[in-house]
Amino acid sequence: MLSVLADRTYRHLFMAQVIALIGTGLATVALGLLAFDLAGEDAGAVLGTALAIKMIAYVGVSPVAAAFAERLPRRSMLVALDLVRAGVAVFLPFVTEIWQVYVLIFILQSASAGFTPTFQATIPDVLPDEKDYTKALSLSRLAYDLESVASPMLAAALLSVISFHSLFAGTVIGFLASAALVVSVVLPSPKPAQPRGIYDRTTRGLRIYLATPRLRGLLALNLAVGAAGAMVIVNTVVLVQGQFGLSQRQTALALAAFGGGSMIAALALPRLLENIPDRTAMLTGAAILVAGMFVGPLVGQYALLLALWFVLGLGYSIAQTPSGRLIRRSADAVDRPALFAAQFALSHACWLITYPIAGRVGAAMGLPFTYLLLGTIGAAAFLAALWLWPRHDPDVIAHVHHDLPHGHAHLEDALWTEEGYEHAHSFVVDDRHPKWPKAS
Secondary structure, eight states: OGGGGGSHHHHHHHHHHHHHHHHHHHHHHHHHHHHHHHHGGGHHHHHHHHHHHHHHHHHHHHHHHHHHHTTSOHHHHHHHHHHHHHHHHHHGGGOOSHHHHHHHHHHHHHHHHHHHHHHHHHHHHHOOSHHHHHHHHHHHHHHHHHHHHHHHHHHHHHHTTSOGGGHHHHHHHHHHHHHHHHHTSOOOOOOOSSOOOHHHHHHHHHHHHHHSHHHHHHHHHHHHHHHHHHHHHHHHHIIIIIISOOOHHHHHHHHHHHHHHHHHHHHHHHHHHHHSOHHHHHHHHHHHHHHHHHHGGGOOSHHHHHHHHHHHHHHHHHHHTTHHHHHHHTSOGGGHHHHHHHHHHHHHHHHHHHHHIIIIIHHHHOHHHHHHHHHHHHHHHHHHHHHHSOSOOOSEEEEEESSSOTTOGGGTTOEEETTEEEEEEEOOOSSSOOSOOTTO
């Protein structure tokens, strides 16, 4: 897996991702302490609102940011957004009112909503070989999981010698270092042949996404992943400290079990995906998540919870990590930022649905019922993915053109039939192919 780091451009981008993730993790810890400092016992409500603001920014801003990504050089855009995030982090230690937290969080997460999809769309252009790209996806998954473990430990170590306000300095350093690493490489910035209007650029990713069968299946899988993931993220502390009466340390270990399962799956995926299709792997991961939700009400001991969380981590990574491969297959280079932005927005819209269910239903109806409700949502999403994503899903598809004139360059290898000009090639939805062929 580490062989892809031999590519200088990817190595610098990966280091930028890791450093920025650590900075974000430090900010998360510091933000929780800041909320408690400002709101006391109402800190949970403040953090809940901040999380909702984060998701709203992700869902609403990323398609708009993708529209600008088409016009701007990718390197300049990524650096500018890193500098915006660093600027917000500079102001966070000086916050004295809760509303100021909300404003700064919206700006910070809006910048992330522009940065992340553009960053993700650049990697397939840097690593055009599918095996290398798969390794990069697994490395990215590992980076996210390691950050969730390493950042709290680093924050705890730093808090023994500095105040929590100083943790924001680590966030600033992280984003500035990320920007410096991005500046140090040359990034491809594919442009469309003809300039597009703002409506076309803003909605393009969503239209391509919903017109592509495998991506409609991915949307359903996003909901299945969100249902199980929300249960883990929201209710681990309730289960461990509320139901089992254990300590914060045991809560951290439970989350580490989930992250450990995810990391092991990420390590295995490059070899696994050489032998089985993406559809089989991702549906298997979703099935594991759904089964885990229905087993959840039977788990009455901490040791069993650790085992269940580990298995859910496996399913989470298997269902989620290959999604970049689907998006890479489903768009030309010029449309990838828009398509990654659509995936970013739609996947977080699923989390925006499942987070409140996990929290509010868990508090009102109890955790066994919450397991079953989220399991039912996940099962419905799994069945929808089976139906929406065809088993036969080739890259090269025969199709007919009715609207291109005779002699058009795209029809050079086409044959005339009663229905129109017919040919076959690697098919994606674009300006010449606005709809998916019915015969597929």
